[in-house]
Amino acid sequence: MRPVGSKYLIEESLGRGATGTVFRGRVRDDAAVPGLEPGRAVAVKVLREELATDPDVVMRFLRERSVLLRLTHPNIVRVRDLVVEGELLALVMDLVEGPDLFRYLRSNGPLSPIAGALLMAQVADALAVSHADGVVHRDLKPANVLLATTAGPDGSEQMHPMLTDFGIARLADSPGITRTHEFVGTPAYVAPESAEGRPQTAAVDVYGAGIMLYELVTGRPPFQGDGPIAVLQAHLAQEPERPRSLPEPLWTVIERCLRKSPAERPTSVALAEALRVVAAGIGVHSSPAAVEAALAVGDLLVTDPALAAATPTAVNPLSAGSADATQVLPSRGFDPGAATQVVAAAPGAEDRTQVMAPQPAASGDRTRVMPPVPPGAPAAEPEAPHPWQTQLRAARDRNQQTQIGYFDPEELDRPQVAPQPYQAQPPYQAPQPYQAPPPYQAPQGRPPQPPQSGRGSGGYSQRPPVAPQPYQARQNPPQPPQGYRQPPQAQPQAAQAAPTPQAYPPPQPPAPAPQRRQEPAPQRRPEPAPAPRREPAPRREPRPRSRNRMYIPGLGCLKGCLMVLLILAIAAVALWNFTDLPVYWENVKSWFASASDWISGLNGGR
Numbered sequence: 228m229r230p231v232g233s234k235y236l237i238e239e240s241l242g243r244g245a246t247g248t249v250f251r252g253r254v255r256d257d258a259a260v261p262g263l264e265p266g267r268a269v270a271v272k273v274l275r276e277e278l279a280t281d282p283d284v285v286m287r288f289l290r291e292r293s294v295l296l297r298l299t300h301p302n303i304v305r306v307r308d309l310v311v312e313g314e315l316l317a318l319v320m321d322l323v324e325g326p327d328l329f330r331y332l333r334s335n336g337p338l339s340p341i342a343g344a345l346l347m348a349q350v351a352d353a354l355a356v357s358h359a360d361g362v363v364h365r366d367l368k369p370a371n372v373l374l375a376t377t378a379g380p381d382g383s384e385q386m387h388p389m390l391t392d393f394g395i396a397r398l399a400d401s402p403g404i405t406r407t408h409e410f411v412g413t414p415a416y417v418a419p420e421s422a423e424g425r426p427q428t429a430a431v432d433v434y435g436a437g438i439m440l441y442e443l444v445t446g447r448p449p450f451q452g453d454g455p456i457a458v459l460q461a462h463l464a465q466e467p468e469r470p471r472s473l474p475e476p477l478w479t480v481i482e483r484c485l486r487k488s489p490a491e492r493p494t495s496v497a498l499a500e501a502l503r504v505v506a507a508g509i510g511v512h513s514s515p516a517a518v519e520a521a522l523a524v525g526d527l528l529v530t531d532p533a534l535a536a537a538t539p540t541a542v543n544p545l546s547a548g549s550a551d552a553t554q555v556l557p558s559r560g561f562d563p564g565a566a567t568q569v570v571a572a573a574p575g576a577e578d579r580t581q582v583m584a585p586q587p588a589a590s591g592d593r594t595r596v597m598p599p600v601p602p603g604a605p606a607a608e609p610e611a612p613h614p615w616q617t618q619l620r621a622a623r624d625r626n627q628q629t630q631i632g633y634f635d636p637e638e639l640d641r642p643q644v645a646p647q648p649y650q651a652q653p654p655y656q657a658p659q660p661y662q663a664p665p666p667y668q669a670p671q672g673r674p675p676q677p678p679q680s681g682r683g684s685g686g687y688s689q690r691p692p693v694a695p696q697p698y699q700a701r702q703n704p705p706q707p708p709q710g711y712r713q714p715p716q717a718q719p720q721a722a723q724a725a726p727t728p729q730a731y732p733p734p735q736p737p738a739p740a741p742q743r744r745q746e747p748a749p750q751r752r753p754e755p756a757p758a759p760r761r762e763p764a765p766r767r768e769p770r771p772r773s774r775n776r777m778y779i780p781g782l783g784c785l786k787g788c789l790m791v792l793l794i795l796a797i798a799a800v801a802l803w804n805f806t807d808l809p810v811y812w813e814n815v816k817s818w819f820a821s822a823s824d825w826i827s828g829l830n831g832g833r
């Protein structure tokens with residue numbers, strides 16, 4: 228056990244991410260911490276050294292202390308204390324016993340549309356509370372949703388989603404840590420404006436929620452690519468493809484969250500409400516009124532008028548006054564330093580319009596960080612995947628990691644991904660001729676999810692937790708990225724009536740030009756007649772991030788072997804010179820000679 232500050236002891240590591248390592252810990256027996264009794268188990272996130280030694284991060288850490296500590300909600304992992312001790316920065320949080328959503332999805336496959344909608348509604352509740360307090364999460368992804376296990380009304384285990392890592396991306400996004408062209412976030416979940424270095428408002432979290440919702444119900448995020456740059460370009464240029472079996476109302480919500488323009492995305496409050504309406508209206512038991520309400524869910528997805536008003540300026544960080552325009556959040560908790568940094572990160576038009584490219588040395592390390600496997604879970608895959616699947620998965624894992632990396636603006640000019648219409652993965656390719664998918668059926672093989680009533684008058688804690696089935700580590704083989712599948716018929720079905728055939732219009736085959744695509748294109752889209760290029764800004768060398776930046780595969784092993792050989796050689800010389808080994812050796816030789824003579828004698832006697 229290691230002490231952290233004067234009040235906590237840390238035990239084993241629970242896992243490591245890009246921003247730090249999380250340990251299981253406990254409050255010291257002699258410590259008095261408000262709200263935490265002595266001996267209480269906690270989770271302690273020790274920020275990585277590079278962050279902890281940056282004066283700007285330390286300043287932010289202290290300045291945002293009160294914001295982080297006051298964020299309380301049943302769906303937010305509560306931060307209990309912040310520890311600053313020498314070069315150590317740590318957050319003390321409530322310990323959540325349960326897997327994170329990333330691991331859950333890997334072990335159990337996608338959720339049903341109803342379960343996915345209800346789970347994300349709770350995440351949206353958490354976002355609504357933090358957004359009201361001026362705090363943007365900025366790194367929404369399944370790995371940052373922990374699933375606490377709670378007992379359901381019938382005594383069964385239920386999962387309760389809890390959002391964690393609030394403020395961490397913001398802490399890491401310090402002028403001292405991230406510089407021009409740098410980026411904090413997780414490529415698969417990053418909003419277009421974040422990828423471009425534009426101001427990040429609450430709408431980036433709604434975008435992240437849309438990506439997560441898509442992934443929860445299909446098993447893969449909508450934008451993929453081989454490497455972070457390809458993924459960022461997809462966020463900027465591609466439209467998401469509707470999975471064939473997704474209910475229309477749920478797709479409406481996802482599509483609105485994934486709008487390229489932040490001003491067109493719903494607020495987190497509207498998102499939470501809409502998701503509950505969708506969940507209530509897409510079950511096979513849903514009443515006609517609930518079905519009707521779900522089909523009209525688009526009307527509930529109201530946008531933030533303040534964001535819409537700020538957008539014309541906010542999308543152009545070079546224009547005068549853009550620093551003010553970034554302050555679309557309530558002033559409480561807003562950090563003007565962050566806005567200044569974003570604007571300062573776009574010194575020229577080239578910078579603003581370029582897609583950032585990772586420098587391998589800066590990001591290579593992070594690709595190796597994998598969420599740990601739950602205790603007792605078998606590490607081996609039941610079936611060896613095809614090498615191609617392995618590559619796809621590796622690319623996906625890379626994009627699941629939070630990245631704080633250097634991006635080379637010159638990479639923009641190298642075509643990473645041609646901005647062409649999204650090409651669906653095999654499961655989503657529209658068959659020829661197009662056949663309408665079977666009507667959506669409620670989830671099978673999972674506990675029936677009772678549709679929740681609408682939000683109470685401000686009482687979040689009144690809502691019973693509804694979530695996917697209890698986590699079972701590696702019960703099923705991990706699912707390769709694929710669409711929502713109808714569960715096998717053999718599994719027990721929820722006792723629900725057949726759906727009304729007209730309830731959900733079948734999804735249209737991928738349309739060549741949906742209405743949205745005719746809207747004004749974001750600034751990043753390729754221009755048909757490119758303006759004369761300015762001279763590229765001189766490339767800045769990235770600040771050395773680690774004392775050990777060079778990694779040569781096998782070098783450690785080689786050095787070890789050479790060292791062993793050297794030690795053996797020295798030992799041999801010493802033995803030869805300082806022991807009776809030469810005498811023994813002479814004896815051995817003479818025995819050998821005698822034996823040879825004796826054998827020759829025997830042969831000669833015949």
Ligand SMILES: Nc1ncnc2c1ncn2[C@@H]1O[C@H](COP(=O)(O)OP(=O)(O)OP(=O)(O)O)[C@@H](O)[C@H]1O
Pocket residue numbers: 241242243244245246247248249270304320321322323324326327366370371373391392598599627628629630
């Ligand atoms: N409060 C907590 N209680 C229990 N486990 C936690 C808690 N917070 C994090 N963990 C676990 O610790 C591990 C590391 O968490 P961390 O947030 O550093 O990783 P991450 O989100 O995957 O990484 P990053 O966001 O930095 O890329 C995860 O497996 C997570 O499930």
